[in-house]
Amino acid sequence: MSKIAPTPWDEATENPAPGEHVVQMYRDPELLIDVVARYCQQGLVKGEAVIIIATREHRAAFARKLTALGADVPSCTRRGQYVDLDAHQCLAEFMIDGAPDRERFVAAVTPHLDIARRAGYERIRLYGEMVEVLRPIAFAAAMRLEELWHELLEREAQPLLCAYQIDPLDRLEGRILVPAIAQRHSHLVPGDDAPRFARAVERAFLEVFGADADTTVLRQLCERYRPHTTTMPPAQAVLLNLDELNRYLGDAVRAAAAAYYRAGG
Amino acid sequence: MLLAGEDLAEALTRERSARLAAEAACRKKEEFIAAFSHELGTPLASAIVAATLIERLSPTDPRAVTARHVLGRQLDQARRLVEDLLDLERVTTGTLELAAERVEVAQLARDSVAAIIVPTHEIRIEASPAWVVGDPHRLRQIIGNLITNAIKHTPAGGHLRLRVFHDDGAVVLRVDDTGRGMPADLVRRVLDALAQGEAPGGQPSRLGLGLSVVRILVELHGGRVEALSEGLGRGSSFIVRLPAAPTL
Numbered sequence: 001m002s003k004i005a006p007t008p009w010d011e012a013t014e015n016p017a018p019g020e021h022v023v024q025m026y027r028d029p030e031l032l033i034d035v036v037a038r039y040c041q042q043g044l045v046k047g048e049a050v051i052i053i054a055t056r057e058h059r060a061a062f063a064r065k066l067t068a069l070g071a072d073v074p075s076c077t078r079r080g081q082y083v084d085l086d087a088h089q090c091l092a093e094f095m096i097d098g099a100p101d102r103e104r105f106v107a108a109v110t111p112h113l114d115i116a117r118r119a120g121y122e123r124i125r126l127y128g129e130m131v132e133v134l135r136p137i138a139f140a141a142a143m144r145l146e147e148l149w150h151e152l153l154e155r156e157a158q159p160l161l162c163a164y165q166i167d168p169l170d171r172l173e174g175r176i177l178v179p180a181i182a183q184r185h186s187h188l189v190p191g192d193d194a195p196r197f198a199r200a201v202e203r204a205f206l207e208v209f210g211a212d213a214d215t216t217v218l219r220q221l222c223e224r225y226r227p228h229t230t231t232m233p234p235a236q237a238v239l240l241n242l243d244e245l246n247r248y249l250g251d252a253v254r255a256a257a258a259a260y261y262r263a264g265g
Numbered sequence: 266m267l268l269a270g271e272d273l274a275e276a277l278t279r280e281r282s283a284r285l286a287a288e289a290a291c292r293k294k295e296e297f298i299a300a301f302s303h304e305l306g307t308p309l310a311s312a313i314v315a316a317t318l319i320e321r322l323s324p325t326d327p328r329a330v331t332a333r334h335v336l337g338r339q340l341d342q343a344r345r346l347v348e349d350l351l352d353l354e355r356v357t358t359g360t361l362e363l364a365a366e367r368v369e370v371a372q373l374a375r376d377s378v379a380a381i382i383v384p385t386h387e388i389r390i391e392a393s394p395a396w397v398v399g400d401p402h403r404l405r406q407i408i409g410n411l412i413t414n415a416i417k418h419t420p421a422g423g424h425l426r427l428r429v430f431h432d433d434g435a436v437v438l439r440v441d442d443t444g445r446g447m448p449a450d451l452v453r454r455v456l457d458a459l460a461q462g463e464a465p466g467g468q469p470s471r472l473g474l475g476l477s478v479v480r481i482l483v484e485l486h487g488g489r490v491e492a493l494s495e496g497l498g499r500g501s502s503f504i505v506r507l508p509a510a511p512t513l
Contacts, residue, residue: 209314210307212342213385213421214335218311221318221328221335245317249310 009194009233012187014042016159018123021150022187024163025178031192032163033058036127037065039161044071044081049121051112052084053128059084080119083112087130098138100145106152113156126160135164139177146184168236169200169258171251175243182240188232196261201235204256208249304474305346308339315339345413349478352406356481363400363485367510370395370404370436371429377408378427385421388412392429395436396510399486407482410475411440411503418501419444431509435488438505446501447494455492456480476503483507 013035016022026032040050040062052062063073063084076082094104116124128149134142146162153160164181166173168190182188191197202219209215223234225241232240239257243250315336322329355361371392378388397404408427415425419442426441447455456476476492483490488507494500 208307209311210304210417212307212311212339212417213419214311214338216421217331217335217385218314221332222314224328225318225321242314245314245321249314252310 018157023185043125048123049116190236198235200257200260204253308342311339388425415442435506441502446499
């Protein structure tokens with residue numbers, strides 16, 4: 001299933017600026033294939049190199065989707081414009097006692113950037129899902145790896161796209177994982193369908209706080225309560241701030257929004 | 266005493282009808298409690314968030330100032346709901362009494378609206394002097410409930426109009442809004458205590474408690490009230506007709 005319609009948030013995943021660290025959250029694995037393939041295709045079309053670090057299944061799926069989008073993946077691979085690496089093998093190169101080691105991480109990743117540059121590609125798009133491999137078994141290690149990526153992006157001034165198969169409208173994932181992940185990225189795209197997500201949160205707000213003119217005012221106050229350095233849709237910022245103001249009400253809005261989202265927004 | 270076959274069948278039918286009626290009443294009561302809890306829960310939820318914002322922001326922060334207004338309005342909304350519920354109880358037990366006197370409704374309408382602070386909506390008043398015999402406190406409650414109902418169901422930026430005029434020996438008090446409006450079936454039920462409109466996620470969103478109180482109070486004043494709407498998205502009107510006071 002593909003995204004229903006392009007939204008302003010597609011720009012974040014398709015055309016990130018150098019140094020940006022974008023995270024896409026998704027429920028449907030097909031959406032991930034779609035988003036990553038478009039991210040890669042846009043880079044290849046612009047003459048940028050693309051480095052993918054993903055699971056074997058995803059690497060194959062991305063290549064298939066890219067081919068369907070018109071990219072000549074074997075040619076791109078031969079000239080060093082498209083590099084796909086195995087996430088598990090890369091992790092094995094720098095994980096020590098269950099945690100990523102900074103020096104080994106740099107030593108494992110930067111050579112691939114150097115090779116791409118030597119092949120003539122100054123701009124390089126990165127996609128990494130080592131964090132998502134770690135996330136279910138060692139969340140703290142995944143977050144540490146995000147920080148190492150962040151440092152590397154600052155030095156290298158190249159964009160990175162990450163993805164997590166988590167649901168921002170799930171009580172625990174939304175309340176615990178999303179804030180930690182948001183903190184470590186420059187841009188957060190919270191769902192498969194951004195307009196549907198925004199509609200679901202808005203309707204949930206009306207349900208919990210009443211179909212009252214003050215609800216609009218309160219929603220704006222929640223959105224502005226704590227400005228986030230991470231760029232994200234207002235509906236996601238509202239949820240994060242509401243959690244900080246009152247977890248019980250944050251959960252209530254999230255539960256109602258999840259029901260609306262499932263029903264189509 | 267033994268019952269003959271036909272008597273027994275009739276007794277069983279009566280017993281079954283009584284049981285079904287009792288079950289229906291019980292269900293209605295449960296629905297009412299659920300709807301009322303939800304209706305009271307929404308202003309309290311808003312008040313909790315507003316209070317937390319006030320606590321965490323600097324007192325001079327404009328967001329804290331806005332939150333203070335929200336807190337006041339939402340607590341007032343909760344208070345009104347409880348008051349409405351108590352009034353319904355007083356009507357049921359026959360303990361609601363009117364302290365009737367000659368009242369000038371146009372001025373009362375202006376005073377009632379002035380007491381409702383709503384920066385989000387424009388309320389236009391067109392009122393010419395009109396006298397009724399009634400309880401000023403209850404008449405103010407009628408106007409207040411009609412206005413707060415209109416505000417509640419009209420998105421911010423919407424318009425409300427309150428008119429007071431004479432018509433055919435009656436004093437008419439009419440509130441029009443540019444809000445969400447009502448489907449035809451809700452227009453018929455909206456003045457009943459259990460009326461509900463759109464129910465997002467299966468939750469009740471429009472408990473006609475305040476409007477039921479309006480209907481009861483208007484009837485106690487010898488008048489009647491009518492709801493009008495051309496449908497969803499087309500606004501609503503509530504028209505109260507009270508007997509005009511005899512000329513002195």
